[in-house]
Amino acid sequence: MSETSQGPLAGLLVVDMANMMAAPSAAMMLADFGATVLKVERPDGGDVSRHAPMRAGGTSVWWRLLGRNKEAVTLNLKDARAQKILRRILNDADVLIENNRPGKLEAMGLAPATLHADNPGLVILRVTGWGQTGPYADRATFGTQIEAMSGFAYANGHPDGPPTLPAFAIADACTGYLGAFATMAALWARERDPERRGQVVDLSIFEALFGMLGPQSSAYDKLGLVMERQGSRAPLSAPRNVYRARDGRYVALSTSGGAHIAHRTFAAMGREDLITHPHFATLEARLAHIDEVDATMQEWIGKHDADDIVRLLSEAGASVAPIYSIADVFRDPHFQARDLIVEAPSADIGPVKMQNVFPRLTRTPGAVRWSGRPLGADNERWLLDRLGLSRDEMDVLRRDGVI
Amino acid sequence: MSETSQGPLAGLLVVDMANMMAAPSAAMMLADFGATVLKVERPDGGDVSRHAPMRAGGTSVWWRLLGRNKEAVTLNLKDARAQKILRRILNDADVLIENNRPGKLEAMGLAPATLHADNPGLVILRVTGWGQTGPYADRATFGTQIEAMSGFAYANGHPDGPPTLPAFAIADACTGYLGAFATMAALWARERDPERRGQVVDLSIFEALFGMLGPQSSAYDKLGLVMERQGSRAPLSAPRNVYRARDGRYVALSTSGGAHIAHRTFAAMGREDLITHPHFATLEARLAHIDEVDATMQEWIGKHDADDIVRLLSEAGASVAPIYSIADVFRDPHFQARDLIVEAPSADIGPVKMQNVFPRLTRTPGAVRWSGRPLGADNERWLLDRLGLSRDEMDVLRRDGVI
Numbered sequence: 001m002s003e004t005s006q007g008p009l010a011g012l013l014v015v016d017m018a019n020m021m022a023a024p025s026a027a028m029m030l031a032d033f034g035a036t037v038l039k040v041e042r043p044d045g046g047d048v049s050r051h052a053p054m055r056a057g058g059t060s061v062w063w064r065l066l067g068r069n070k071e072a073v074t075l076n077l078k079d080a081r082a083q084k085i086l087r088r089i090l091n092d093a094d095v096l097i098e099n100n101r102p103g104k105l106e107a108m109g110l111a112p113a114t115l116h117a118d119n120p121g122l123v124i125l126r127v128t129g130w131g132q133t134g135p136y137a138d139r140a141t142f143g144t145q146i147e148a149m150s151g152f153a154y155a156n157g158h159p160d161g162p163p164t165l166p167a168f169a170i171a172d173a174c175t176g177y178l179g180a181f182a183t184m185a186a187l188w189a190r191e192r193d194p195e196r197r198g199q200v201v202d203l204s205i206f207e208a209l210f211g212m213l214g215p216q217s218s219a220y221d222k223l224g225l226v227m228e229r230q231g232s233r234a235p236l237s238a239p240r241n242v243y244r245a246r247d248g249r250y251v252a253l254s255t256s257g258g259a260h261i262a263h264r265t266f267a268a269m270g271r272e273d274l275i276t277h278p279h280f281a282t283l284e285a286r287l288a289h290i291d292e293v294d295a296t297m298q299e300w301i302g303k304h305d306a307d308d309i310v311r312l313l314s315e316a317g318a319s320v321a322p323i324y325s326i327a328d329v330f331r332d333p334h335f336q337a338r339d340l341i342v343e344a345p346s347a348d349i350g351p352v353k354m355q356n357v358f359p360r361l362t363r364t365p366g367a368v369r370w371s372g373r374p375l376g377a378d379n380e381r382w383l384l385d386r387l388g389l390s391r392d393e394m395d396v397l398r399r400d401g402v403i
Numbered sequence: 404m405s406e407t408s409q410g411p412l413a414g415l416l417v418v419d420m421a422n423m424m425a426a427p428s429a430a431m432m433l434a435d436f437g438a439t440v441l442k443v444e445r446p447d448g449g450d451v452s453r454h455a456p457m458r459a460g461g462t463s464v465w466w467r468l469l470g471r472n473k474e475a476v477t478l479n480l481k482d483a484r485a486q487k488i489l490r491r492i493l494n495d496a497d498v499l500i501e502n503n504r505p506g507k508l509e510a511m512g513l514a515p516a517t518l519h520a521d522n523p524g525l526v527i528l529r530v531t532g533w534g535q536t537g538p539y540a541d542r543a544t545f546g547t548q549i550e551a552m553s554g555f556a557y558a559n560g561h562p563d564g565p566p567t568l569p570a571f572a573i574a575d576a577c578t579g580y581l582g583a584f585a586t587m588a589a590l591w592a593r594e595r596d597p598e599r600r601g602q603v604v605d606l607s608i609f610e611a612l613f614g615m616l617g618p619q620s621s622a623y624d625k626l627g628l629v630m631e632r633q634g635s636r637a638p639l640s641a642p643r644n645v646y647r648a649r650d651g652r653y654v655a656l657s658t659s660g661g662a663h664i665a666h667r668t669f670a671a672m673g674r675e676d677l678i679t680h681p682h683f684a685t686l687e688a689r690l691a692h693i694d695e696v697d698a699t700m701q702e703w704i705g706k707h708d709a710d711d712i713v714r715l716l717s718e719a720g721a722s723v724a725p726i727y728s729i730a731d732v733f734r735d736p737h738f739q740a741r742d743l744i745v746e747a748p749s750a751d752i753g754p755v756k757m758q759n760v761f762p763r764l765t766r767t768p769g770a771v772r773w774s775g776r777p778l779g780a781d782n783e784r785w786l787l788d789r790l791g792l793s794r795d796e797m798d799v800l801r802r803d804g805v806i
Contacts, residue, residue: 008592033588053639054622061621131763134740139717140660144643145724148655149735153635153645154728155570157560162645163653163726165635167558170573173615177580182762184587185436189411189767191594199766207761210732210743212576217744218464218774219457220729221756227729232556232568236456240547242556242565250566252551257543314542321548323566325557326623326630329613332552337537340613341620353624358610359585360534363602364592371621 007034008364012187014095015040016070017077017086020049021169022205023099023127024066025176030095030183031069032357033366038093038382039067040086043074043401046375057349059372064352067372068344073383074376079402083109088387091119094198095183099127102137112200122198123186125179131204141205146171150209151216151227158231175208238262238286239297242323249306250323253297253313259283261317268316269300344371379403410437411767415590417498418443419473420480420489423452424572425608426502426530427469428579433498433586434472435760436769441496441785442470443489446477446804449778460752462775467755470775471747476786477779482805486512491790494522497601498586502530505540515603526589526601528582534607544608549574553612554619554630561634578611641665641689642700645726652709653726656700656716662686664720671719672703747774782806 012035016027024039024047031037041047047067052060075082087110090096096115098105105111105126112124126132129141147153147165157164182201190198219225232242237256244250255262259282266274274280274296279289286293301309306322313320322328329335343351357366383389383403397403415438419430427442427450434440444450450470455463478485490513493499499518501508508514508529515527529535532544550556550568560567585604593601622628635645640659647653658665662685669677677683677699682692689696704712709725716723725731732738746754760769786792786806800806 008588011595029584054618054626054628056621056625061618061625064621065618130737131741134737136737140722142657142659142722144655144657144722148645148724149727149732151727151729151732152569152571153655154726157567158564161561161564162635162647163655164560164567165637165645165655166555166569167630167633168555168616168619170577170615173617174573174577174580177577177584177611177615178762181432181580181584181587182764184584184591185411186764186767187591188587189764192414197766199764201762201764203762204741207741207743207759208580211758211761212573212580213571214576215457215464215468215757216571216729217733218459218467218755218757220733221744222459222464222752223457225457227570230570232565234568242551242568244565252547252556252566252568254545254547256545317543319543319545319547321551323557324552324554326554326619329552329554330620330623334533334537334539338534338607338610340610341624349625352621354618354621355614356610358614359581359604359606361585361589361592361602361604363600364589 007032007366008361009033009035012036012095013093014038014097015086015089015093016097018097018099018127019047020052020062021066022172022175023097023125023179024049025173026125026127026179026183027070027097028066028068029176029180032368033361034364037070038089038378039070039072040075041072041375043076043376043403046074050372050375056352057346059348061352063372064344064346065354065372068354069369070372071378071382072373072376073379074403076402077108079400081397082402085383085387086110087115087118089382090115090122093119093122094187095123095125097125097127097179101140102128102132116198120198121190121196123183123190124198124200125183125203126200127175127179127203127205129205131207132202143169143171143205146206146209150206151213152209155227155229157229159229161229163229171205171209174212175203175205178208178211179203233290235287238283238290239265239293241294241297243298243301245301245306245309246303247305251301251306251309252321252323254319256319257317262286264316265313265318268312271296271300342368344368346371347374347377376403410435410769411764412436412438415439415498416496417441417500418489418493418496419500421500421502421530422450423455423465424469425575425578426500426528426582427452428576429528429530429582429586430473430500431469431471432579432583435771436764437767440473441492441781442473442475443478444475444778446479446779446806449477453775453778459755460749462751464755466775467747467749468757468775471757472772473775474781474785475776475779476782477806479805480511482803484800485805488786488790489513490518490521492785493518493525496522496525497590498526498528500528500530500582504543505531505535519601522601524593524599524601526586526593527603528586528606529603530578530582530606530608532608534610535605546572546574546608549609549612553609554616555612558630558632560632562632564632566632574608574612577615578606578608581611581614582606636693638690641686641693642668642696644697644700646701646704648704648709648712649706650708654704654709654712655724655726657722659722660720665689667719668716668721671715674699674703745771747771749774750777750780779806
């Protein structure tokens with residue numbers, strides 16, 4: 001393959017000894033863009049994501065996604081022989097990604113200071129729920145708690161209903177993006193350091209999600225504002241909500257971008273009278289009479305089909321879109337034209353469709369080369385071919401459950 | 404300042420000519436970690452984020468956050484003199500970040516091919532809602548549409564309610580994380596390219612959010628699954644929901660991590676009888692009787708205060724956490740110990756509290772140095788001191804509305 005087809009991170013070696021799903025997401029990003037990512041798993045079952053729900057051919061689609069573009073070896077790191085093998089691999093690696101509770105890496109004889117003594121350039125991305133320090137550092141974490149405590153759930157949902165957790169594991173996923181960035185920043189610093197030193201990156205899943213929630217800290221500090229649940233309404237735009245069309249489909253509508261947008265929207269609905277109506281003329285008036293505004297919108301939208309609404313109100317300059325399920329996404333011509341969904345080869349169930357690599361680097365694009373491989377699929381290639389273990393040694397390690 | 408205190412990206416020059424908020428978030432990430440980020444704004448009002456709601460001292464907290472650690476100059480890019488100045492700056496830059504509709508950069512005489520002729524190493528991060536190609540490329544976009552069409556809103560909310568848009572601008576924010584990573588990947592590729600070539604990065608906000616929504620594409624492809632709204636319930640764990648405590652506060656609870664977690668939770672509630680109850684004994688049974696399970700949980704939780712529930716059920720191994728608003732986040736001792744919130748100096752209203760830089764790079768940490776500066780605050784430093792314009796030239800440009 002040409003240099004170009006291997007992606008911008010070709011040549012980097014990343015060891016992913018983490019478990020579903022925040023830290024492995026970061027490793028997936030690096031693999032998507034061409035790094036060699038070695039997934040190190042326990043021989044007895046491997047990564048938790050293999051056994052998660054939504055299984056196809058006995059393996060969860062979670063692993064088929066999170067394991068994509070990675071090479072898979074097994075090592076039981078409770079055994080000293082496995083630790084030794086891992087340390088040999090890490091001597092040549094650029095990055096180690098782990099998500100044990102603070103102190104556990106140290107207990108396995110893999111303390112950062114130990115690893116840096118062998119390989120000073122190693123970047124060690126440590127992913128935990130609450131970070132390596134502070135009173136909660138030792139707590140186990142699930143995404144539920146992160147989403148509960150970040151402020152996300154508090155403001156998500158309707159005013160007359162409870163706080164609502166998100167349906168997607170967004171805290172873990174955004175940690176993947178942020179972890180990939182932080183890893184590259186640390187590698188960049190290493191390349192500019194006369195001593196070529198790596199470092200430890202302390203990445204908290206909570207902080208990754210909290211960092212996405214905008215200026216709420218400043219708004220609370222300076223204005224005393226606490227964002228409350230308001231359904232799909234928003235303080236910046238009115239009408240702005242989700243409405244149900246005649247054909248039963250939902251559409252989302254926003255009229256931000258200037259006063260004329262709302263007026264042109266009313267005109268497109270054949271309701272020029274609203275443009276001068278005291279409850280509809282200005283944003284302030286509409287916000288003050290938001291129930292009436294939403295009822296008026298719902299009445300009109302309920303008499304038309306979703307596709308017609310989107311077409312008509314788009315022409316008026318409103319931000320309007322159908323609410324899509326994944327089935328709708330698959331059918332959409334724009335997403336097809338963008339190759340949003342690609343097929344990844346698997347060893348057992350044929351090609352698996354999954355999201356492409358984002359974003360597109362035009363000169364050195366990333367690519368989906370394969371979906372998550374079977375447990376230990378690359379043991380021979382790594383231990384036999386690369387590290388030079390003999391077949392006899394491999395047999396003993398296998399017999400003892402070390403690999 | 405020492406090399407260390409300047410962050411891992413010290414020495415990089417990034418030009419941010421984008422507007423609120425996805426692309427400027429990416430530029431903020433680079434600034435947070437030490438890159439010199441020059442924010443280029445229209446002289447008549449500057450970035451939209453300055454005028455967004457939630458204003459303190461006349462300037463929105465959006466700008467105070469998104470503009471942090473950036474230097475601020477004004478250029479009216481409709482004027483050829485401004486274009487020329489920008490091109491001089493870009494000759495020395497590593498990165499250009501923009502979010503015009505496809506073709507607009509070209510119309511301003513700043514086509515990537517033109518910029519690369521002058522500076523082949525430039526990385527050009529182009530952020531749009533739908534990407535540079537495909538049938539929707541020319542459409543204006545607001546976050547509402549992205550969230551509507553990504554599948555997020557479809558699955559967010561309660562089964563008996565409408566799809567629900569998120570309260571936070573998560574599509575824009577995750578684009579910031581992903582854009583910062585992609586920029587570093589392109590810079591990494593440049594450093595390894597014998598010709599030291601930059602490239603265009605085509606970053607779609609839709610794709611950034613869609614990439615965070617897990618293996619839903621594979622689940623739909625292989626299993627025909629479409630995720631429906633289920634409130635705060637989840638298919639992997641039961642009980643898993645948000646409940647209201649006696650003191651009116653809400654708690655989120657999940658019992659994933661093995662059958663014993665749910666059993667120990669019941670025991671902690673003094674309901675050992677449920678461990679062998681046919682509707683409660685197994686995950687399958689609980690999912691089949693989820694209304695009964697949730698009612699039982701709510702009954703017990705409703706008789707206790709949130710803090711006691713969290714303490715008791717945490718000890719049982721459940722994932723349980725209070726639902727926090729931003730006010731609760733500010734008070735939490737762990738977040739205080741982690742310096743989650745820091746104070747950023749401002750020119751006009753004293754220190755502004757905002758989220759810290761995440762994650763923590765232990766050797767070369769990022770830092771919040773200042774909050775978003777006044778419009779044109781760094782014009783003299785850049786145009787006079789750095790580019791060598793005379794005071795007379797500056798006066799003319801100012802008079803003509805070019806700066």
